[in-house]
Amino acid sequence: MTFTEQLRQEADPIFEAIIEHPFVRGIAAGNVPKEAVKHYVKADFEYLNAFMHVYGIAISKCHDRKDMAFFSEQINFVINSETHPHHNLCNYIGIPYEALQGYPLPPSADHYIKHMKHYAHEGSLGEILAALLPCPWTYLEIGNRLMDEVKPDENHPLYEWIHFYADGEMENTTMKLRRHLDSWAEGASEREKKAMTDAFIKSCQLEWGFWEMSYNVETWDLNPKHATSTSL
Numbered sequence: 001m002t003f004t005e006q007l008r009q010e011a012d013p014i015f016e017a018i019i020e021h022p023f024v025r026g027i028a029a030g031n032v033p034k035e036a037v038k039h040y041v042k043a044d045f046e047y048l049n050a051f052m053h054v055y056g057i058a059i060s061k062c063h064d065r066k067d068m069a070f071f072s073e074q075i076n077f078v079i080n081s082e083t084h085p086h087h088n089l090c091n092y093i094g095i096p097y098e099a100l101q102g103y104p105l106p107p108s109a110d111h112y113i114k115h116m117k118h119y120a121h122e123g124s125l126g127e128i129l130a131a132l133l134p135c136p137w138t139y140l141e142i143g144n145r146l147m148d149e150v151k152p153d154e155n156h157p158l159y160e161w162i163h164f165y166a167d168g169e170m171e172n173t174t175m176k177l178r179r180h181l182d183s184w185a186e187g188a189s190e191r192e193k194k195a196m197t198d199a200f201i202k203s204c205q206l207e208w209g210f211w212e213m214s215y216n217v218e219t220w221d222l223n224p225k226h227a228t229s230t231s232l
């Protein structure tokens, strides 16, 4: 079994919990509460900005141009393509995309980006890859599962969202990250493999937490101004 196959096996209950999450079930049924979608898009716009920052830091740790090219293509993909599913969600709730940008992150999303940035600043390239991988991998599995289950046609309000994540490009990104991490793991010590596993499992849990945060429209409980600054 490869290292990433072992990670996937260990994280299986979390992947299943994500697929069964009420927000994801709402995407399948085309009836997610609109407030939850609005909360999700606001947080996800900032989350993807942080994700690109982490890719940028990963580039600074690469020695090989092929690796640099991979991370820079991923930044390009987020900027130029991953806006499509956001536009689909914005059309669904009838709010312009621009109106949902620049908001401070709710606690669970704030935790997730700080977790990734921790590995970006303190970790090896392998630990960064492990922290990043659940982002495309969980969405790829959501997309594939919903395609199989729902077989949405163009009348489904979230057809484009589902198609986007079930598409070959997501598979491509996930496979490239997996191959990279598998080859890193071959030369890693037991201590580093444990750290990579920890980074991966926590990112999976934080993916679940992101859906939960959106569905429950999570906010900071005590709300003085300083507690809500974006801190990116």
Ligand SMILES: Cc1ncc(CN)c(N)n1
Residues within 6 Å of the ligand: 044, 047, 048, 134, 135, 136, 139, 207, 210
């Ligand atoms: C929180 C989160 N995780 C993953 C993805 C898919 N790139 C996303 N858009 N947002």
